[in-house]
Amino acid sequence: MLLKLAFRNILRNRRRSLFTGLSMLVGYMLLVISLSMQEGSYHWILKAYTQSQSGHIQINHPEYIEQPTLYKTVNELDDLLTWLKQFDWITHAVPRIEGAGLVYGEQESSTLPIMGIDVENEAKISTIKDRIAQGEYFKSTEHHVILGAQAAKQLNANIGDSLVIISQAIDGSMANDLFEVVGILENPQARDAMLLYMPLPVMQTFMVMENKAHRVLVNTADYRQADFYAQTLNNALQRDFETIQAHTWKQVEKEFYRTMQADKQGNQVSIYIIVFLVCLGVLNTILMSLLERKGEYGVLRAIGAGRLHLFNMIMLEALMLCAMCCFVGLLVVIPINIFFTHIGVTLDQPMDISGIAFTALKGTMEPWVFTLPFALMLMSTALLTMVPAIRAARIKPLDGMRAL
């Protein structure tokens, strides 16, 4: 009965409800979009990053992440890769070797980091194939290398050039061999601009690291489940491969994760600011509408409505209005959010946070992005309306009716 009254009251004065409601509507939409953009941007970056750079999970020698050295290897690589096939939630298992060497081009030399990659599988998880500016990607496992943009510049190297690479193999012997440049990557500012890539088996022979690797990237359907699956993996590894451990992407990229958390906290502050501003607007309109209806309330009290009754009515109206507006807001904001989620806002210059480049701001369609603002709006409306409602409920009937 109360509900019907509240509803009717709202509809009765369209203009008043409209204005009050508009504040709530705009507030809701703003909150949704802010939350969506903040969460979405990170999500989008993390998805790409954990997929191609760190892996959702990584299997390594337990000390490799903190203090990487050539000698902290994952042994029995082939057995491990076969063993991993039993887990159907693993989408990719991709090994990598990391080293360094003195690289001599035709005229220039430079010390470069070197990475051995699985020709077929690496291309499935990373963007390396798409980032080739000159030449082409590895077609087979021969003595071919792909250079990052800056590395190629330092060596003054072109496609087809012959490089001599000298390094120290894992058994202490001097690794030295000839390699041909088959590809050069774009973007001198890329993370791997100074890197030299070669096929994994070639690097294994070069560094006397047969059947070994430093990292095995393990990807799943969703990077957010990494914690859970890493645990499962670790339990199994303890049984069958004791010398190695599975690490989540958060453990692998500790610094980035920390900066991200700090940044997210900063973002929370801006959410609070938006909520505050919205509350200001809502407060104003609610106060206005209550003041306007003083006469109404006076009459109601005069004919016998109790104070509690009046209070409930006012609260209910406000909350119903809020709910209705949020619902309308939802309908309006969904297509907008879809736009942001799938297309987003591209940044002119990529932004660098602890080594990871953000190229666009995107949104997300996760349900909480819509429900949390709804809850916030309801709560704020309730809180904001309470005091004015109490005051309105206590109006002496005569005082109220004088306003008529």
Added chain:
Amino acid sequence: MGKIKTFILCAILFPQIGYALTAHELINRMDNLYRSDSSQAVMRMTIITPDWQRTMEMESWSLGKDYALVRIVAPKKDAGIATLKRDAQMWNFFPKVKRVIKVPPSMMMGSWMGSDFTNDDLVREASLEDDYDVGLNENQGGDTEYVLTLIPKAKTVTVWDKIQIWITKDNLLPTKQVYFDEAGKPMREMVFSNIQEFNGRKLPSTMTLTPLNKQGHKTQVEYTQLNFNVSLKESFFSLRELKR
């Protein structure tokens, strides 16, 4: 009367058989121990690290302080790899890729072939006498050994604050050389052992270098053949010779 006095004085102050040795003379001996106008040697180098162990056999030639050529003879994987030094420059040759590459300055302080010796150690032949102030301590080594304490002169470019050399009194050959940092902590130790006669000279044939601040590392060099004053010309130390 004067002569007897001098003799008694000497007998009291320098209780060795025969003659007095100064620090200056000793350090001169150390500088020239392995040095000659030219030399040819065959040696075995064993490198031990916590992660791997290797033994290499090498042949080397040197002319004065400025020219040296070292070629690895065994194991087969590394055979033919050679290093040439001319004055302050250094080249490496790798037969597998048939390339001579110049060692860039940034690598000069790096280790030579993974050992505990740096490229710089091989390239620079420091003259201990020129670069250090020498003090002789007769008693620190007890009855059997002299101990020379070397403090780098103001202009000497070195990371060591002090070097001490233990020398056996009767054959005047070094047994131990220790390198110290600022705090007086011993950081590197070279042990000389296996005295043998090469070409008329008695020398320790084995040198073992152990870094004292890293666990599990050691480099040992053992001379199996050492010839002095062989006939070598400057032209021998060429890039062409390097590639043979």
Added chain:
Amino acid sequence: MLLLTLAKRNLWRNKKRTSITLLLIACSVAAMMMTHGLIEGTKTSMVHSATRLFPGDAQVHLNDYHVSRDTQLRFNYPKIVHYLQQQPEVASITARIYERAMISSASNALNIQMVAVDPQQEANVSKLAQAIIKGHMLSGNHDNSTEILIGSKLAEKLEVKLGDRLVLSAAKLLEEGSEIAQGLFRVSGIVQFNAQQMDKNWVYIPLAKAQTMLGMEHQAHELAFNIDPNAFPTHLSQDDFLALAFWKNVNDAVHQINPNVNVRNWPELLPELNAMLSMTDTSLFITGLILFIIAMLGMVNTLFMSIYERMWEFAVIKAIGNTPGEIFLMIITEGLLLALWGIVFGILLGSLGNAWIAHVGIDYSNMEFSGAAIVEPIRSEFHTVQYVHVPIISLLLILISCLYPARFASKIIPARALHKSL
């Protein structure tokens, strides 16, 4: 002015409503001012943290040294420095040499970046002297100095403390090829910038010493200088900074001395920072928009309410002969007065807020964005924009939001309105 008196009296008849609306306007204006002040302060802090930390407001290089870092791109600088020192806009200038080198201690040998600076000039341009946490700054630009400053993390890796020996080896370029130059140094100071690369990798020696070691007399890789803030008339926005004739003039003059040497300002040298700044401008714009939408809604609502309450009044006035135009004007005037009072009050509030934050400052130290550690606390800034643009735009927007209610009021049909009750 009868209109004004009437408007004033109408507004104050309902004190509560008017006060609340005034508050809303004032808060929005104040919030706008404070946000602007804070963001400008943040921008300045970000820029200064980046430039004053080490790079300088502008740098001079041969060709594209700032990108390639090719050590062969060295140039003779005395004439150029002399010219720049005479420019009133240049507050301080210093020369630097960069070289990759190997550093060895008794414990370890590492590849690092050697930076050679003139201690006195450097102190006027960058924060090197303030970043020293142990020991002291290089005492003078002597060519036989053995003083060296090293990054804190580097000191840990090399296991050295003040006074310990270090040997630096670098390549000295000769007519043909190169030879190794070595120098003995003793740690005279330990530096901490809280910027990863610098603390892990950089060592600093006197410029003259490097010049002797590397055979680079009168040469350097880089000149860095700071702009005198008093030389420019008002607080500069980024666009104004870039548009100054100064940059063109200076480059022309330097090209006379050496056609391949270029002067570049920090937006060119630190494009990422530049991008960050335009992003903050965008977010400022969006915040402003949100604030005004909310304020406008409130205004319109309030005005409508006041009209409603006074429906009967308007009916009477119209009945006794006021034209719709006069009623329209009256509402507009009320809105105008509200706006003016609200804005004045808001400016007061905003000024107080900005002054407070300017005094207290917000500390962001220990966070690294785009490789730049924000070292200086953020202080709000006062800006003409806040006192001119914000009030004018607020006034306009408020007046616009009055239009609809005013029109509505003017169109009241007296007969109907006189019936109006609830």
